[in-house]
Amino acid sequence: METIADSIRITYLWTMDNLVVINIILALLIVFFQRREPRTVWTWLLVLYFIPVLGFVLYLLLGQNYRKNKMFRMKEIEGEVKYAIRRQEESIYRKKLLLRDPEMNRFKGLILYNLNEAQAVLTDNNDVRVYTDGKEKFQALITEMEGARRYIHIQYYIIKNDELWQEIERVIKHKVRQGVEVRVLFDSMGCRNMRRCDWRRLEDAGIKVAEFFPALLGKLQLRVNFRNHRKIVVIDGRIGFVGGFNVGREYIGLDKKFGYWRDTHLCIEGSAVTTLAVRFVLDWNYAAKENLFVEDHLFEIPQYMRNGRDPVQIISSGPDSKSAEIRDNYLRLIHKARHHIYIQTPYFIPDDSVRDALYIAAKSGIDVRIMVPCKPDHPLVYWATYSYIGDMIDAGAKCYVYNKGFLHAKGITVDGLVSCYGTANMDIRSFKLNFEVNATIYSARTTRALEEAFENDIRRSTLITRKLYDERALVVRMKEQFSRLFSPLL
Numbered sequence: 001m002e003t004i005a006d007s008i009r010i011t012y013l014w015t016m017d018n019l020v021v022i023n024i025i026l027a028l029l030i031v032f033f034q035r036r037e038p039r040t041v042w043t044w045l046l047v048l049y050f051i052p053v054l055g056f057v058l059y060l061l062l063g064q065n066y067r068k069n070k071m072f073r074m075k076e077i078e079g080e081v082k083y084a085i086r087r088q089e090e091s092i093y094r095k096k097l098l099l100r101d102p103e104m105n106r107f108k109g110l111i112l113y114n115l116n117e118a119q120a121v122l123t124d125n126n127d128v129r130v131y132t133d134g135k136e137k138f139q140a141l142i143t144e145m146e147g148a149r150r151y152i153h154i155q156y157y158i159i160k161n162d163e164l165w166q167e168i169e170r171v172i173k174h175k176v177r178q179g180v181e182v183r184v185l186f187d188s189m190g191c192r193n194m195r196r197c198d199w200r201r202l203e204d205a206g207i208k209v210a211e212f213f214p215a216l217l218g219k220l221q222l223r224v225n226f227r228n229h230r231k232i233v234v235i236d237g238r239i240g241f242v243g244g245f246n247v248g249r250e251y252i253g254l255d256k257k258f259g260y261w262r263d264t265h266l267c268i269e270g271s272a273v274t275t276l277a278v279r280f281v282l283d284w285n286y287a288a289k290e291n292l293f294v295e296d297h298l299f300e301i302p303q304y305m306r307n308g309r310d311p312v313q314i315i316s317s318g319p320d321s322k323s324a325e326i327r328d329n330y331l332r333l334i335h336k337a338r339h340h341i342y343i344q345t346p347y348f349i350p351d352d353s354v355r356d357a358l359y360i361a362a363k364s365g366i367d368v369r370i371m372v373p374c375k376p377d378h379p380l381v382y383w384a385t386y387s388y389i390g391d392m393i394d395a396g397a398k399c400y401v402y403n404k405g406f407l408h409a410k411g412i413t414v415d416g417l418v419s420c421y422g423t424a425n426m427d428i429r430s431f432k433l434n435f436e437v438n439a440t441i442y443s444a445r446t447t448r449a450l451e452e453a454f455e456n457d458i459r460r461s462t463l464i465t466r467k468l469y470d471e472r473a474l475v476v477r478m479k480e481q482f483s484r485l486f487s488p489l490l
Contacts, residue, residue, distance in 0.1 A: 099124075099311060099442065100124070100309065100311075101417070101442075101443075101444060103417055103444075104311070104417065104418070104442045106336060107336060107417075107418055107442060109332065109336075110329065110332045110333065110336065110418075110440070111313065111442075113328065113329070113332060114313045114315055114325070114329060114440065115313075117322075117323055117325050117328065118313070118315040118316065118317070118325040118329075120275065120313040120314055120315050120440075121275065121313070122311055122312070122313050122442075123270060123271035123272045123274075123275075123311065123312055123313075124309065124310070124311040124312075125270045125271055125304070125307070125308050125309070126268055126269065126270030126271065126272045126273075126308040126309075126310045126311070126312045127268070127269045127270055127304075127306040127307070127308030127309075127310065128266055128267070128268050128308070128310045128312065128439075128441055128443065128446045129266070129267040129268075130264065130265075130266060130446065130449050130450060130453065131243070131245075131264070131265045131266075131267065132262065132263065132264055132265075132409070132453050134245055134251040134252035134253060134261050134263060135252050135253070137241075137243075137245055137263075137265045137267075138164060138167075138168075138245070138251075138252060140267060141168075141233060141241055141267075142167065142168065142171055144235050144239045144241075144267075145168075145171050145172065145175065145233075145235060146171055146174075146175075147235075148175055148180050148235045148236055149180065149236055150180065150181065150236045150237075150297065151180060151181040151182070151183070151234075151235075151236060151237075151297075151298060152172060152175060152180060152181070152182045152183070152233070152234075152235050152236075153182075153183050153185075153232070153233065153234040153235075153277070153280045153281075153284070154168075154172070154182070154183065154184045154185070154232075154233050155184075155185040155186070155228075155230055155231065155232040155233070155280055155283060155284075156186060156187075156190075156191075156231050156246050156247050157186075157187045157190040157191075157227065157228060157229045157230065157231060157246055157423075158187075158190040158191060158246035158247065158248055159184075159186055159190075159191050159194060159246070159247045159248070160193065160194070160247060160248035160249070161193075161194055161195075161198050162248060162249045163249060163254075164247055164248060164249055164251070164252055165247050165248075168247065169202070172184075172202075172207060173202075173205045173207070176205055176206040176207055177206075181208075182206075182207045182208065183207070183208045183209075183210070183284060184202060184207060184208070184209050184210075185209075185210045185211075185212060185228075185280070185283055185284050185287055185288075186199075186209075186210075186211060186212065187211075187212045187213070187227055187228040187229070188211050188212060188213050188214050188215050189213070189215075189227050190227060190228075190229075190246070191211075192215070199211075208288070210284055210287040210288035211287060212228040212283065212286075212287045213226065213227075213228070213287075226318075226319050226433060226434070226435070227433070227434050227435070228283065228318075228434075228435040229423050229424075229430065229434040229435060229436050230242075230279070230283065230316070230423050230435055230436060230437045231243060231244070231245065231246060231265075231423055232276055232279060232280050232437060234273060234276050234277045234280055236302055237273060237274060237277055237298065237299065237300060237301070237302050238269060238273060238302040238303075238304065238305075239267065239268070239269050239273065240267070240268045240269075240272070240273035240276040240277070241265060241266070241267050241268075242265070242266055242268070242276060242314075242422050242423070242437060242438075242439055243263065243264055243265030243266050243410075243421060243422060243423065244263040244264055244265060244408050244409055244410050244422075244423065245263050245265045245408075250406075251263065253405070258375070258405055258406040259404070259405035259406065260404050260405030260406070261405055261406055261408060262402060262404060262405055262406065262407045262408065262409060262457065263407075263408040263409050264344070264409035264410065264411060264421050264450070264453070266421060266422075266439055266441075268312065268439065269304055269305065269306050269308060270304060270306075270308045270310070270312070271301075272312040272313075272314055272439065274299065274301075275313075275314035276314055276437075277298065277299065278299075279314065279316050279437055281293060281298065283435070309443075310441055310442070310443040310445065310446055311441070311442040311443065312439055312440065312441050312442070312443075313439070313440045313442075314437065314438075314439055315329055315420075315422075315437070315438050315439075315440060316435070316436065316437040316438075317424070317431075317435075317436055318434065318435035318436065319432065319433055319434075319435070324431045324432055326420075326422075326424045326430070326431065326436055326438050327351070327353070327354065327431035327432075329420060329438070329440060330354060330412055330420065330426070331353060331354060331357055333412055333414045333418060333420060333440075334354070334357040334358060334361055334412075334414075335357060335361075336414060336418075337361055337366050337414045337415055338366070338415055339366065339367065339415045339416075340366060340367035340368070340369070340414070340415060340416075341358070341361060341366060341367070341368045341369070341412065341413070341414055342369050342371075342412065342413045342450075342451055342454045343358075343368075343369070343370045343371070343411075343412050343426060344370075344371045344372075344407060344409040344410065344411055344454060344457075345370075345371075345372060345409070345410055345411075345425050345426035345427070346372065346373050346406070346407055346408050346409075346410070346425060347372075347381050347384075347385055347425045347426070347427040347429075347430075348370060348372050348385045348388050348389060348426050348427065349381065349384050349385060349388060349426075349427035349428055349429075350388060350426055350427070350428075351428050351431060354426070354431075355388065355391060358370075358392060358395070358397065359391065359392070359395040362392065362395035362396045362397040363395050363396060367398070368392070368395070368396075368397035368398070369397065369398045369399075369400070369454070369458075370389065370392055370397055370398070370399045370400070371399075371400045371401075371402055371407060371454065371457060371458075371461060372385055372386075372389065372399070372400070372401055372402070372407065373401065373402055373406050373407040373408075374401040374402055374403050374407075374461075374462070375406060381427070385427075389464060389469075390469055393464060393465075393466055393469055398463060399463070399464045400457075400458060400461035400462065400463055400464065401461060401462050401464060402457055402460060402461045403460055403461055403462060404457075404460040407457070409421070410422060410423060410424055410425050410426070410430075411438075411450065412426075413447050413450050413451050413454070414447075416444060416447055416448050416451055417442070417444050417447055418440065418441065418442050418443075418447060419440070419441045419443075419446060419447040419450050419451075420438050420439070420440045420441070421438060421439060421441075421450065422436065422437050422438030422439055423436045423437055423438065424436035424437075424438050
């Protein structure tokens with residue numbers, strides 16, 4: 001009688017004998033299974049060539065395309081949203097949309113694109129505060145949560161059960177006892193180190209918890225490549241936070257590995273918060289299998305304490321979107337630049353369109369400046385980043401590595417007028433694979449504050465000159481080229 005060991009041995013030998021044929025069949029499946037960019041297809045074929053059969057398993061885990069499947073619905077408010085969009089479109093077409101700063105008129109095409117593609121309504125009564133230090137940001141967050149009266153909605157990609165989260169947990173438990181509704185939405189991949197008992201502890205206190213793309217059997221991640229990278233907090237529909245900071249001790253500079261953590265987060269008060277609230281609810285409804293749109297009190301227009309004047313559009317994108325809205329928003333901003341472009345990102349792996357746009361801008365005499373970290377948190381991504389930095393140096397861009405600690409800020413500013421900051425990195429993963437959210441701000445006041453922070457960071461950075469880049473060691477060049485091969489998958 002044939003044993004299990006014999007069956008495994010026979011199967012293994014048969015697979016080895018027919019490996020070439022099996023690989024060809026699997027390669028054909030990769031080519032014809034879904035419509036993809038040729039560069040991505042060739043990258044997966046390269047993986048399959050070096051890791052036969054197993055490479056196809058990785059494709060099934062990491063390479064699925066959700067763009068055809070609209071995962072988030074807003075049927076209950078779709079009519080109201082479309083009415084607001086059509087109304088603004090008509091104002092733009094008839095040249096009735098009035099912006100306080102006349103210099104912003106050249107960005108009306110961008111506003112219209114964001115309206116059409118991202119359903120991002122422009123609101124102009126926002127007060128935007130910029131936080132670049134983790135301790136200041138989280139102190140402001142805790143202060144605002146302590147003042148909550150109706151609800152607190154929290155969404156982070158990473159939450160770690162350390163002293164920072166314990167302080168936040170203390171506050172939200174206290175608010176629940178006061179009758180405030182609290183919801184916490186987390187990404188399964190980003191919070192994989194949190195234990196089930198950590199979430200049950202919140203639920204036992206009356207806090208509602210939902211997990212985005214939950215792991216199978218608690219640990220096996222079948223959709224590891226699709227991460228909800230958004231960081232959103234909405235308090236009473238009045239205050240919204242969005243940006244790069246996650247929840248963990250490293251984000252307040254307490255991790256010796258990274259040292260000081262330089263990031264950018266926005267605190268918004270005004271009508272743009274309603275768009276952030278809708279974004280959270282869409283994600284929550286999908287993860288929790290609820291319909292919060294029927295809860296009218298979550299969308300009541302609050303009284304604003306500050307009389308803000310910043311026009312803002314909240315843009316979200318993800319693998320279920322019909323187009324790469326945040327990437328296209330970056331592209332439009334780059335094309336509109338006349339004087340300078342400042343970019344900060346921990347990972348600089350642009351697709352061809354963004355790379356070419358920046359290359360042309362730099363060659364056209366526009367002052368293009370790009371800042372990346374001096375140390376990696378993901379080595380493969382870091383070396384791919386350094387490879388693309390070489391392209392920008394060739395074009396004449398000024399490229400810097402930030403030396404004070406780890407740079408995690410994510411955004412772009414143009415001509416001191418318009419800025420776009422949030423959760424999206426300047427890389428292919430953020431453009432097409434992650435669920436992201438950014439704020440595009442048409443305000444010289446706020447944009448200049450972001451640019452001043454950038455210019456202050458230059459003092460703590462090293463300019464990568466052509467000579468310095470050419471002097472990098474052979475092993476570094478090899479790491480760059482190897483990592484760049486896999487850039488469509490990073």
